[in-house]
Amino acid sequence: NPKERSGEFEDLCMGSCLARNRRKQPKAKLSSKLSEELTKIMEGAWSLRVCARGCDQDVSVVSSSSSSSGGGGVGADRPALRRTVILKRGSRRHLAHSLLAAKLLDSTPVPIPRVLCGDAEGDSGIPEWGYLVEEAASGEEMWLVYGELSAEAKESIWKHLGELMATYHAVQMEGFGDVGFDGKGIHSRYPMEPAKDDLEAFCKAQVVSSEEIKMLRAYLRSEKVMQMNRRVTESVPLHEDLEMDNLFVDRKTAKISAIIDWADLHCGPRSEDFARLYCRLHPEPKCWYRRASPRASRAVMYRHKSPTQLATTVITVLVIVILIIFIVSLHVILFPSSFHHIGKHFSKDIRS
Numbered sequence: 558n559p560k561e562r563s564g565e566f567e568d569l570c571m572g573s574c575l576a577r578n579r580r581k582q583p584k585a586k587l588s589s590k591l592s593e594e595l596t597k598i599m600e601g602a603w604s605l606r607v608c609a610r611g612c613d614q615d616v617s618v619v620s621s622s623s624s625s626s627g628g629g630g631v632g633a634d635r636p637a638l639r640r641t642v643i644l645k646r647g648s649r650r651h652l653a654h655s656l657l658a659a660k661l662l663d664s665t666p667v668p669i670p671r672v673l674c675g676d677a678e679g680d681s682g683i684p685e686w687g688y689l690v691e692e693a694a695s696g697e698e699m700w701l702v703y704g705e706l707s708a709e710a711k712e713s714i715w716k717h718l719g720e721l722m723a724t725y726h727a728v729q730m731e732g733f734g735d736v737g738f739d740g741k742g743i744h745s746r747y748p749m750e751p752a753k754d755d756l757e758a759f760c761k762a763q764v765v766s767s768e769e770i771k772m773l774r775a776y777l778r779s780e781k782v783m784q785m786n787r788r789v790t791e792s793v794p795l796h797e798d799l800e801m802d803n804l805f806v807d808r809k810t811a812k813i814s815a816i817i818d819w820a821d822l823h824c825g826p827r828s829e830d831f832a833r834l835y836c837r838l839h840p841e842p843k844c845w846y847r848r849a850s851p852r853a854s855r856a857v858m859y860r861h862k863s864p865t866q867l868a869t870t871v872i873t874v875l876v877i878v879i880l881i882i883f884i885v886s887l888h889v890i891l892f893p894s895s896f897h898h899i900g901k902h903f904s905k906d907i908r909s
Contacts, residue, residue: 614647658819696814700801
């Protein structure tokens with residue numbers, strides 16, 4: 558009964574996201590609306606478990622707690638199937654991106670969880686934060702089962718992922734940047750053309766060295782190179798967060814069963830997705846290092862240095878510092894007069 562656990566619902570369901578607004582009335586209104594929608598979707602009582610908290614979005618698993626279906630008719634005495642949905646709460650921008658991705662790729666074979674309801678449009682009275690309820694992704698999380706898969710299954714999964722990426726990369730977008738919806742279609746909201754004027758003005762201001770200005774002007778001229786091969790730089794939808802956490806697989810078919818977390822959806826060249834894919838999924842990545850399990854911590858970016866290289870560099874620097882200190886100390890002990898002579902000249906220079 559949502560009424561009996563209203564306090565728990567306020568704490569867990571709305572969480573830290575809506576607390577940032579410091580507006581209790583809209584928060585209570587949103588909680589009430591979400592509670593009603595979840596009760597309707599789950600066809601009765603439900604339970605909620607927060608499984609992840611992020612800076613922009615919190616994710617919870619909502620499960621139906623009713624064990625049998627009521628009412629008459631065919632199959633009335635049959636136990637109801639336990640249903641699970643995913644509740645996301647957070648920034649309307651990130652929630653809207655998930656909603657737009659579902660709309661944009663609805664007619665494609667890209668497996669995206671269906672959106673059941675949400676408040677990303679802003680009718681709750683809270684302009685910055687909202688919620689979205691999605692169907693739970695089918696299959697198993699890739700990072701949990703990857704080590705148990707055969708080489709053939711892994712190859713099949715990567716091939717299928719490439720096919721799915723090719724599918725959503727085939728959708729043509731205009732401009733680069735954030736994604737929006739104007740009532741007619743999904744489009745890029747932030748064209749990059751004005752940035753060229755700003756960059757030209759920056760070059761003319763002469764606030765950096767001539768060498769740096771040459772590099773910036775070469776960047777501006779690179780548009781000619783872009784026009785030579787439009788496919789390399791054409792604007793397409795980008796997931797921008799492809800990693801094992803966000804991929805679900807079906808062991809039986811060795812295929813991708815769901816791609817989740819489209820909160821960073823935007824328009825840009827397809828090379829961005831491949832760069833992120835390499836950094837996040839490469840078996841021996843050289844550009845990132847995860848200190849714990851994928852669920853336990855986020856990636857810690859390093860500038861193309863593995864943990865072993867970093868440790869070696871730190872130890873080398875420490876050894877050099879210790880050697881310098883040892884040599885200076887030994888020189889002071891063996892030749893104290895030379896340091897006394899240097900000290901006299903130094904004090905004389907200070908006085909002058």
